[in-house]
Structure formats: C-alpha cells, structure tokens
Amino acid sequence: xxxxxxxxxxxxxxxxxxxxxxxxxxxxxxxxxxxxxxxxxxxxxxxxxxxxxxxxxxxxxxxxxxxxxxxxxxxxxxxxxxxxxxxxxxxxxxxxxxxxxxxxxxxxxxxxxxxxxxxxxxxxxxxxxxxxxx
Numbered sequence: 001x002x003x004x005x006x007x008x009x010x011x012x013x014x015x016x017x018x019x020x021x022x023x024x025x026x027x028x029x030x031x032x033x034x035x036x037x038x039x040x041x042x043x044x045x046x047x048x049x050x051x052x053x054x055x056x057x058x059x060x061x062x063x064x065x066x067x068x069x070x071x072x073x074x075x076x077x078x079x080x081x082x083x084x085x086x087x088x089x090x091x092x093x094x095x096x097x098x099x100x101x102x103x104x105x106x107x108x109x110x111x112x113x114x115x116x117x118x119x120x121x122x123x124x125x126x127x128x129x130x131x132x133x134x
Contacts, residue, residue: 021098
C-alpha cells in the first residue's frame, strides 16, 4: 500500500515535512449517525464512494464507515433493518490532524490496518480523509 495524493496542495512541498493536509482528499459525502446501515450503503453506491464520514447531532465527526464494513454488518446474524451507524461505530475514531506528518499518519494507518483515516480540526469537525491506495 502507498499513500495517494488526490489533490496536490503545493508542488514544492518538502517530502520530509509533508503533512496530512498536503495529501488528504476532501471530506466527500457525510452521514448522520442515526442513518441506518441500509441507507448508508445506498448513499455510498449512489455517490460511488467506498466510505462515509459519520457525524453526530452537533456536526462533529464520530468516525468513518466503509462499504465493506457495512456489508459485513448487514450480512451478520445480528443484523436488523434498524441497525444505525452509531451502533456499528463503537467508540469512534481513530482520527488524525491536518498537521500530522505523513510519516506518522502512514505508520498509524499501517499499524492499525486502516485504508482511510478521517482528518478533523481541533473542534472535531471533518476536514477530509487520508486514504491509502491499493
């Protein structure tokens, strides 16, 4: 896996000091945490994306769900059509800051086996997503 840069921010960025802000994608589609798994899968299919950022009633990012993760939940024995995103997120996180260096973010993502990581500001609002390319 290698990190993918979707929107170059600075052609002259020093590779040693690059930050998450230099490589993150825009936030894209977001979902409220009371959305059902089935509706979230439909939103992802319509938007042709593999993940959604999830936010709470205050608009703060509570995590990220993937199409594969939600499909696994839907195919599970305990699934009902009332399962909401907040039910599958658990404690939320992990998140990263736009000021985190790319080296730190890449290490954390590989260690946690994450394909995508929400990027949030100091208040917890979603700024974007850092994604690994396959």
